[in-house]
Amino acid sequence: MIPVQGFSGKRVGVLGLGRSGLTAARALQAGGATPVCWDDNPATREAAEAEGFEITELGKPGAMDDLACLIVSPGIPHLYPEPNPIIRAALVAGVPVDNDISLFFGSFATKDWDNFDVMPKVVAVTGSNGKSTTSALIHHVLQQAGRNTQLAGNIGRGVLDIDPAADGDVVVLELSSYQTDLARNLTPDVAVFTNLSPDHLDRHGGMGGYFAAKRRLFAEGGPDRAIIGIDEDEGLYLAGQLSQSAADDRVIRLSVERKLTGPGWQVFARKGFLSEYRKGRQVGSVDLRPIKGLPGAHNHQNACAAYAVCRTLGLAPKVIGAGFASFGGLPHRSQIIAKAKGVTFVNDSKATNVDAAIKALSAFKNIRWICGGLEKEGGLDALAAAAGNVVQAYVIGREAAAFAMRLGTVPSEVCTTMEQAVARAMDDAQDGDTVLLAPAAASFDQYDSFEKRGEHFASLVQTALQE
Known part of the structure; x- marks a missing residue:
């Protein structure tokens, strides 16, 4: 404590x-x-x-x-x-x-640190999607490299529940907008902004307030190193605000949409290959294609962020790549829970908003898609345009019929319950198909949490496969 x-x-x-x-x-x-x-x-x-x-x-x-x-x-x-x-x-x-995040930042450093050879570091990760996987991946790579590290915040333990710092300790914090918005003390050594898409808009008074809550970690936190995903305009704007020049390597820019060039420090992923560039030349790379725990472009973005953090902490590209290779992924986040008769079953219950669901849909082919739940602000229009890999949607939730109508031309079946959706998807699935739970909605109309929803899906699949 x-x-x-x-x-x-x-x-x-x-x-x-x-x-x-x-x-x-x-x-x-x-x-x-x-x-x-x-x-x-x-x-x-x-x-x-x-x-x-x-x-x-x-x-x-x-x-x-x-x-x-x-x-x-x-x-x-x-x-x-x-x-x-x-x-x-x-x-x-x-x-x-x-809040407790502020209490942590005001209390973590003590006089004991005067006796440390290597000062402890705090890495804080925020953004709309990928925070948990990025944080867990950083923690995993550090562990595999033999570094003292603790994982806390919105994942793992509460921030005040971790152990006092050891010599050279690295604390990795996942921070939500609810946590960054209120904290009076925000002083991470390294701060990460993964991406931004509409979420929690009622809590923040709209998209501007939501971005402002995320931005506080950087504008008021003053990290020594800022790692920014620039595939959205907000991230591009934030990176520009924090940089003194194009060559300012205190800001590391990330992308999974394009190659990044220039005199600064960039990490990007294209066609499954992660590349690190500094001062206009490549200095590191990792082949992400064989890593089963990081499927899809959205996980490649998480890998870019984790790679950049680990590089700032002094790890070599080969060490980071080895850590990636042994990462098994997190429950409820593009988690492969079973394979049977040529059909893959994937639990992405954490895809609670449209953008997260779109990223899951782009990661797999021939999808039998289980979706629906408590719809968030912003609508579902973008889902229909991104559902080219979907063979059939099976819609759950108390408002399943209305949700299905908003999917436009996507073939859909109103199932309402998870039991019916899993049964119908498994009956229809053929060799080469993926049965994917990526709800694009909150769980609270039927479940206490997205974890409970994902656990129910996994349990139904496992039971059915044993029959």
């Missing part, structure tokens, strides 16, 4: 007692603060109280009077679509509002 610095002897509000909130309360207590906790869920409050934490309704009059700060869990809105009443009360009272 990372004891929180700067609040010893002070009372600090903690709003939301899920994984990050409860860990923040423990870390505050370890640093000498008194956490004052609240959650709307009575069972969650009882669990925190059983640990000995003070439970106080933070929305009652006077609750903010003696608080030094209010720490907010990432799922709680602080501005859009409307502020949580407790957060607004804190703002009215002049109480600073912050």
Whole structure:
């Protein structure tokens, strides 16, 4: 655990007692603060109280009077679509509002670091899609290379739940827009922006607010090295803002759409080959085609980002390539769960938005596509144009019929339930087909999480194959 610095002897509000909130309360207590906790869920409050934490309704009059700060869990809105009443009360009272990510950056460095030969580093990864795979891939390559490394944030452990830094440690953080938007302290050594596509627009008041939340990691964080995917205009703009000149190699530009040239530092992937260029000449490469854990152009983009991070940390291209080769991929992200009778079954339940689903659809051929769920803002028009590899769509969700209609000319069948969709797809599948779960929608109309949705799909497939 990372004891929180700067609040010893002070009372600090903690709003939301899920994984990050409860860990923040423990870390505050370890640093000498008194956490004052609240959650709307009575069972969650009882669990925190059983640990000995003070439970106080933070929305009652006077609750903010003696608080030094209010720490907010990432799922709680602080501005859009409307502020949580407790957060607004804190703002009215002049109480600073912050989160666990900020507490981590303000507490990770200690006096013990004076005795280290190699200073610890923090790598922070954000973007719309690919954050988890990129973060896990960086962590995996570092492990394979024998480096001390920890993985935390939106993946793995909570940021305050990791171990104190060791000599030469590298902490890899996956950070969502919910986390970067509110953090008052953001000081990574290396920051990564994978890509941007419409998501969480209600939470950020539109696309501009969403981009602004991501941009804070770079504009306010001031990383020593910024690694930016420039295949969208926002990334191109961000790279331009951070560069002093075309030769400024503090910014590494990434692409999976075109070859990058120029006097700076670039990493790009074309036709399955990753290339690194510096000062106009190639200095490294990796053949990504045989790597089963990184299928498709979207995973090649993740590989480019991970490669660039590992190069900034001093790893050689061959070492990085060897790490890539042993990477097995993450659950629910283009995860091959079975192969039988010439049919491949792929779980990409994490494809919760249109852009992520499009990338999954481009990675496979002859697709029996299971899609649908709680539709997000932005519509589905782009899906129809990207569905050339789809043989048939099998639509699930409470609004399956409406979702299917929005797919335009894509052949579709309304199934509603995962059970029916899997059964129909397996009945129809032929040698050479891929049965792909890539919902292009959130899971909450039928499942508690995208993980539960992916687990259900995998379980149904495995059961059917055993019959």
